[in-house]
Amino acid sequence: MAAQVTPQSEDFSRWYNDIVYRADLAAQSPVRGSVIIKPYGYELWEGIRDALDLRFKATGHRNGYFPLLIPESYLRREAEHVEGFSPELAVVTHAGGKKLEEALVIRPTSETIIGEAFSEWIQSWRDLPLLINQWSNVVRWELRTRPFLRTSEFLWQEGHTAHATGEEAEEETLQMLEIYADVAINEAAIPVISGRKSNIERFAGALRTYTIEAMMGDKRALQAGTSHNLGQNFAHAFDIRYLDENNEQKLCWTTSWGLSTRMVGAVVMAHGDDTGLRLPPRLAPWQVVIVPITRGDDERETVHASAHALKKELDDAGIRTHLDGREGLRPGFKFNDWELRGVPLRLELGPRDVANNSVVLARRDVPGREGKTGIARAGVTQVVLENLQDIQENMLASATSFREANIHDVRDYAGLREVVDAGGWARGYWAGDDDDERRVKDETGATIRCFPFEQAGDRGACLLTGAGDGEIALFARAY
Amino acid sequence: MAAQVTPQSEDFSRWYNDIVYRADLAAQSPVRGSVIIKPYGYELWEGIRDALDLRFKATGHRNGYFPLLIPESYLRREAEHVEGFSPELAVVTHAGGKKLEEALVIRPTSETIIGEAFSEWIQSWRDLPLLINQWSNVVRWELRTRPFLRTSEFLWQEGHTAHATGEEAEEETLQMLEIYADVAINEAAIPVISGRKSNIERFAGALRTYTIEAMMGDKRALQAGTSHNLGQNFAHAFDIRYLDENNEQKLCWTTSWGLSTRMVGAVVMAHGDDTGLRLPPRLAPWQVVIVPITRGDDERETVHASAHALKKELDDAGIRTHLDGREGLRPGFKFNDWELRGVPLRLELGPRDVANNSVVLARRDVPGREGKTGIARAGVTQVVLENLQDIQENMLASATSFREANIHDVRDYAGLREVVDAGGWARGYWAGDDDDERRVKDETGATIRCFPFEQAGDRGACLLTGAGDGEIALFARAY
Numbered sequence: 001m002a003a004q005v006t007p008q009s010e011d012f013s014r015w016y017n018d019i020v021y022r023a024d025l026a027a028q029s030p031v032r033g034s035v036i037i038k039p040y041g042y043e044l045w046e047g048i049r050d051a052l053d054l055r056f057k058a059t060g061h062r063n064g065y066f067p068l069l070i071p072e073s074y075l076r077r078e079a080e081h082v083e084g085f086s087p088e089l090a091v092v093t094h095a096g097g098k099k100l101e102e103a104l105v106i107r108p109t110s111e112t113i114i115g116e117a118f119s120e121w122i123q124s125w126r127d128l129p130l131l132i133n134q135w136s137n138v139v140r141w142e143l144r145t146r147p148f149l150r151t152s153e154f155l156w157q158e159g160h161t162a163h164a165t166g167e168e169a170e171e172e173t174l175q176m177l178e179i180y181a182d183v184a185i186n187e188a189a190i191p192v193i194s195g196r197k198s199n200i201e202r203f204a205g206a207l208r209t210y211t212i213e214a215m216m217g218d219k220r221a222l223q224a225g226t227s228h229n230l231g232q233n234f235a236h237a238f239d240i241r242y243l244d245e246n247n248e249q250k251l252c253w254t255t256s257w258g259l260s261t262r263m264v265g266a267v268v269m270a271h272g273d274d275t276g277l278r279l280p281p282r283l284a285p286w287q288v289v290i291v292p293i294t295r296g297d298d299e300r301e302t303v304h305a306s307a308h309a310l311k312k313e314l315d316d317a318g319i320r321t322h323l324d325g326r327e328g329l330r331p332g333f334k335f336n337d338w339e340l341r342g343v344p345l346r347l348e349l350g351p352r353d354v355a356n357n358s359v360v361l362a363r364r365d366v367p368g369r370e371g372k373t374g375i376a377r378a379g380v381t382q383v384v385l386e387n388l389q390d391i392q393e394n395m396l397a398s399a400t401s402f403r404e405a406n407i408h409d410v411r412d413y414a415g416l417r418e419v420v421d422a423g424g425w426a427r428g429y430w431a432g433d434d435d436d437e438r439r440v441k442d443e444t445g446a447t448i449r450c451f452p453f454e455q456a457g458d459r460g461a462c463l464l465t466g467a468g469d470g471e472i473a474l475f476a477r478a479y
Numbered sequence: 480m481a482a483q484v485t486p487q488s489e490d491f492s493r494w495y496n497d498i499v500y501r502a503d504l505a506a507q508s509p510v511r512g513s514v515i516i517k518p519y520g521y522e523l524w525e526g527i528r529d530a531l532d533l534r535f536k537a538t539g540h541r542n543g544y545f546p547l548l549i550p551e552s553y554l555r556r557e558a559e560h561v562e563g564f565s566p567e568l569a570v571v572t573h574a575g576g577k578k579l580e581e582a583l584v585i586r587p588t589s590e591t592i593i594g595e596a597f598s599e600w601i602q603s604w605r606d607l608p609l610l611i612n613q614w615s616n617v618v619r620w621e622l623r624t625r626p627f628l629r630t631s632e633f634l635w636q637e638g639h640t641a642h643a644t645g646e647e648a649e650e651e652t653l654q655m656l657e658i659y660a661d662v663a664i665n666e667a668a669i670p671v672i673s674g675r676k677s678n679i680e681r682f683a684g685a686l687r688t689y690t691i692e693a694m695m696g697d698k699r700a701l702q703a704g705t706s707h708n709l710g711q712n713f714a715h716a717f718d719i720r721y722l723d724e725n726n727e728q729k730l731c732w733t734t735s736w737g738l739s740t741r742m743v744g745a746v747v748m749a750h751g752d753d754t755g756l757r758l759p760p761r762l763a764p765w766q767v768v769i770v771p772i773t774r775g776d777d778e779r780e781t782v783h784a785s786a787h788a789l790k791k792e793l794d795d796a797g798i799r800t801h802l803d804g805r806e807g808l809r810p811g812f813k814f815n816d817w818e819l820r821g822v823p824l825r826l827e828l829g830p831r832d833v834a835n836n837s838v839v840l841a842r843r844d845v846p847g848r849e850g851k852t853g854i855a856r857a858g859v860t861q862v863v864l865e866n867l868q869d870i871q872e873n874m875l876a877s878a879t880s881f882r883e884a885n886i887h888d889v890r891d892y893a894g895l896r897e898v899v900d901a902g903g904w905a906r907g908y909w910a911g912d913d914d915d916e917r918r919v920k921d922e923t924g925a926t927i928r929c930f931p932f933e934q935a936g937d938r939g940a941c942l943l944t945g946a947g948d949g950e951i952a953l954f955a956r957a958y
Contacts, residue, residue, distance in 0.1 A: 039541035062518035096620035
């Protein structure tokens with residue numbers, strides 16, 4: 001913590017790593033491509049997890065747990081799926097001191113093993129819809145890794161559902177994307193854009209993939225959650241059938257959707273600044289930190305007693321409060337430390353404050369003197385609650401302005417190149433095919449992040465081919 | 480569900496499997512030694528998890544997450560530890576399409592990788608105590624498996640802490656065992672006995688292992704949670720040191736403690752009867768099920784409206800309530816179904832009840848007519864709350880009587896054999912060595928479950944050797 005954080009403008013990647021490790025979100029691990037999620041990072045994930053879990057349950061989903069190890073042959077049953085995941089698999093060849101007859105892979109995702117289970121569990125239309133979610137770890141052997149954003153092992157939830165009709169499956173897919181967007185926007189204060197993925201960005205084996213796309217502080221895009229309408233592909237591969245009300249055998253329609261610890265990285269990169277992390281109050285493990293300020297021993301007792309009473313009052317109001325009682329550290333050091341860790345509100349309490357029945361309040365989202373105000377001790381809980389609400393809204397508003405300022409409408413390929421080269425997101429009509437899309441990616445580094453749900457109305461001329469039936473697409477370089 | 484559950488008296492093992500699969504706690508999986516935890520079983524685990532997590536946090540522990548895959552060499556650093564776990568390891572030899580330079584094992588437990596991390600995180604006495612918990616999956620390749628009780632993969636929590644002194648480590652070890660006992664007794668209604676494990680039953684690498692031991696319905700013992708004082712063994716193996724207040728390098732003292740999805744199996748086997756599962760209200764996913772009873776369509780509307788209003792009233796009071804609105808099933812079928820699933824309270828609501836402003840209440844813990852009473856609709860929430868409380872207490876009381884009736888004091892080896900052969904637990908003084916203990920195990924099938932914390936006072940003559948400094952020990956056949 002003694003060393004400075006690399007400024008974002010100098011090297012955004014180094015800034016990110018500095019924050020992740022110095023704010024104690026994660027620690028490096030001896031295992032290639034994995035990090036250790038430290039408590040401060042894990043508590044951030046717990047906040048995201050609880051927000052999702054509540055919404056999953058409210059929409060009728062139930063949690064279950066499926067095996068970590070999947071027979072290799074399962075993955076081969078869906079052709080696109082195995083092609084998509086084969087290069088990333090970790091394989092168990094030996095167990096219990098013996099070579100296994102069939103190798104087992106560590107799940108990279110669980111469509112196959114859950115598809116097999118669904119085929120046994122589902123008999124008739126009465127068993128539908130089947131709405132299951134799993135909180136788990138998965139392993140995808142990645143060559144280039146970054147804490148939270150891309151690691152060989154990560155934590156996530158994966159929802160898996162089966163339905164009687166294609167319409168219901170599509171509704172479910174969209175409903176779950178909406179839940180992701182709700183949590184991203186209203187809990188994480190990240191103004192994600194919801195839309196449909198292009199063909200080449202689809203999940204391996206899906207009919208359609210929907211996504212929430214977030215703009216990071218360096219203007220690169222981050223896919224923060226995806227929801228897949230799997231059509232009948234997995235139902236076919238795993239023979240997931242049901243007897244309908246007329247006693248006819250029908251193939252089910254399935255969906256899957258996932259959101260991972262990547263979201264922790266999104267929170268860091270969407271909100272952080274050169275001083276450190278900035279956490280949205282609704283997800284912050286500690287929403288308020290109290291720093292008592294004392295010089296002599298005589299002051300100590302009074303100030304600490306007052307600080308403890310203050311903490312108790314805030315705790316009782318349901319505000320997650322930490323009292324920094326560390327000794328031998330200067331107040332300035334503590335201020336920097338908590339700014340680095342992104343705690344939304346700091347309350348400073350010195351002997352003069354105690355005498356005057358006041359407290360100094362400092363907002364993390366408003367730097368320096370401007371964010372500091374003296375408030376009366378009597379009304380502190382109410383003021384803290386109002387400020388937390390205001391910080392939450394302010395963070396969403398400023399991330400939204402930043403996003404809007406950096407999305408540019410383009411009419412042609414030259415325009416797209418210009419915008420992307422300047423680091424922004426390009427928005428324009430697109431009617432190209434997969435090869436056209438690959439060409440744009442090769443030449444500019446940008447991919448179609450999504451066809452946003454919000455379309456202008458009519459279709460327009462494709463920015464690359466000029467064909468007239470283009471849909472609005474968002475292009476950006478992405479994590 | 481059409482087929483009968485095997486009676487406990489006929490074959491307890493088959494009874495257990497019948498319950499687990501028919502009550503929808505788990506499903507068989509295609510992966511050897513693994514089961515799928517179905518939502519009803521997972522929700523039971525969520526109840527146990529939340530009860531523990533609350534207590535861990537209240538005692539200053541914080542959750543984190545460490546890698547699933549551990550370099551094989553790590554396990555070798557602690558001699559007893561590698562010897563204990565080697566035969567059960569699942570090994571990843573290939574990943575990302577290549578053979579790995581060093582094989583990785585799937586964690587059977589995380590002392591090694593967490594020990595390595597602690598050695599980096601801990602610098603000075605200011606960093607102590609370090610109190611970390613992890614919720615995760617682990618893999619131990621078992622030859623003979625049973626759902627929940629012993630599976631190749633299981634879910635658990637593992638706590639890992641480091642301390643400045645041996646006294647503090649011992650205090651922590653005992654505190655966590657107390658938390659396990661609290662959850663077992665007061666949430667799961669299982670009257671576990673807390674005590675110390677014998678040498679040969681100690682955790683591989685521990686100085687002392689403490690355990691909570693539960694008596695199942697067939698009187699066999701089940702180790703339901705363990706807490707280990709690791710002394711300085713892992714600190715030594717992983718070089719976990721700190722600078723004390725006098726600037727001297729000291730070795731830390733560490734602990735670890737774990738409780739797993741095995742506890743779900745314990746709930747089944749401690750409380751279930753020939754009719755099915757019996758769930759303690761505090762852990763039951765659904766505490767109350769409402770079964771509307773109707774014949775004609777004209778009755779249907781009135782009764783269902785009344786049932787929905789009843790559900791809402793109970794939901795609002797925080798009672799987990801399910802309304803069984805399935806059509807085309809006879810009430811008797813539904814009653815059996817919910818008794819099989821162990822829901823503590825059933826409310827039956829027919830047209831006559833609606834007309835009379837009454838409800839029929841049936842307790843799962845009191846079979847037949849005796850457990851059924853008509854109650855006034857007006858006071859139903861209060862009566863339900865009182866009954867749930869009473870069922871919780873009654874289940875603990877009857878499990879405690881059962882336990883007390885089946886523990887017998889013995890003075891000599893003949894007495895021990897007689898008690899164990901009759902299926903009970905033998906309690907007597909023990910001063911034998913490891914070989915003596917192995918002999919008892921070989922000859923009787925019973926192991927020392929623990930030296931209970933509750934000792935009679937003085938020591939006594941060993942039931943096997945006659946040596947006079949025996950401690951009271953509990954012997955039983957165990958899962």
